[in-house]
Amino acid sequence: MIVVxxxxxxxxxxVMQFVTAPIDAYxxxxxxxxxxxxxHNAIGRISRDxxxxxxxxxxxxxxxxxxxxxxxxxxxxxxxxxxxxLLSFVAADADTSFDVLGPFDGFAGLSVSSSAAACVAGSAxxxxxxxxxxxxxxxxxxxxxxxxxxPDNLATxxxxxxxxxxxxxxxxxxxxxxxxxxxxxxxxxxxxTPVSYLCDSTVGTLRRYQGYNVTHPQTAVxxxxxxxxxxxxxxxxxxxxxxxxxxxxxxxxxxxRNGLLTVRIQVSEAGEGVTLLEQVHVPNMP
Numbered sequence: 637m638i639v640v641x642x643x644x645x646x647x648x649x650x651v652m653q654f655v656t657a658p659i660d661a662y663x664x665x666x667x668x669x670x671x672x673x674x675x676h677n678a679i680g681r682i683s684r685d686x687x688x689x690x691x692x693x694x695x696x697x698x699x700x701x702x703x704x705x706x707x708x709x710x711x712x713x714x715x716x717x718x719x720x721x722l723l724s725f726v727a728a729d730a731d732t733s734f735d736v737l738g739p740f741d742g743f744a745g746l747s748v749s750s751s752a753a754a755c756v757a758g759s760a761x762x763x764x765x766x767x768x769x770x771x772x773x774x775x776x777x778x779x780x781x782x783x784x785x786x787p788d789n790l791a792t793x794x795x796x797x798x799x800x801x802x803x804x805x806x807x808x809x810x811x812x813x814x815x816x817x818x819x820x821x822x823x824x825x826x827x828x829t830p831v832s833y834l835c836d837s838t839v840g841t842l843r844r845y846q847g848y849n850v851t852h853p854q855t856a857v858x859x860x861x862x863x864x865x866x867x868x869x870x871x872x873x874x875x876x877x878x879x880x881x882x883x884x885x886x887x888x889x890x891x892x893r894n895g896l897l898t899v900r901i902q903v904s905e906a907g908e909g910v911t912l913l914e915q916v917h918v919p920n921m922p
Contacts, residue, residue: 692769835882
């Protein structure tokens with residue numbers, strides 16, 4: 637009996653080598669597939685979101701662990717020639733409306749307001765024209781002065797009637813219009829919210845934030861607690877977990893050449909990691 641037990645144990649050990657190896661291989665393969673799926677889904681969502689960014693509004697921070705941009709909800713071309721309501725960029729005209737060229741039905745669900753501060757506060761959509769990212773026409777810089785922080789190229793959307801768009805052209809320093817320069821191609825954009833992606837490697841998460849105040853500088857909204865402490869707190873959702881590291885690198889290019897956002901995400905489980913990298917071309921023509 638002792639000999640039989642010993643021989644059976646030896647045979648069982650040999651057999652287990654053939655059984656456990658395929659099981660371990662299947663477990664490892666499943667883990668890798670799960671990690672790839674986590675990072676691939678996160679990168680895919682970021683790539684789709686970034687394609688809706690207002691030209692020249694992407695900015696990175698947090699040592700490369702966060703990215704922020706203004707999301708475009710609708711866009712079109714404003715009327716600069718007769719007949720109809722033309723858009724004037726002459727400060728003395730204090731123009732507050734313009735007609736849209738061609739059909740336009742992208743305003744459903746957008747909030748409007750008569751307050752100049754509503755756009756920045758996140759309680760109404762914003763109108764943007766000719767955002768180049770340069771001094772004087774940069775949506776993140778406050779070259780305007782007045783009641784509160786008023787960035788360039790962002791005006792509160794006040795009304796929409798048929799093909800006519802109205803905006804608030806007040807609350808700025810005397811003699812300065814809300815839109816400093818005309819768009820060569822007569823483009824305008826409707827922005828509904830800022831969007832941020834924050835990677836926190838200390839807790840292993842990547843989160844997406846939206847629906848909060850337009851804020852400058854970015855260091856004021858580059859942490860989870862800061863985004864939730866705003867007067868209009870951010871809505872947030874978990875995009876990925878088990879995140880070891882992520883990096884956002886942005887090359888703005890020029891107003892006439894696409895920018896390039898590079899996204900790198902590394903996820904890990906049970907000592908095994910997967911790293912995915914993707915580069916997203918971002919249209920920057922204002």
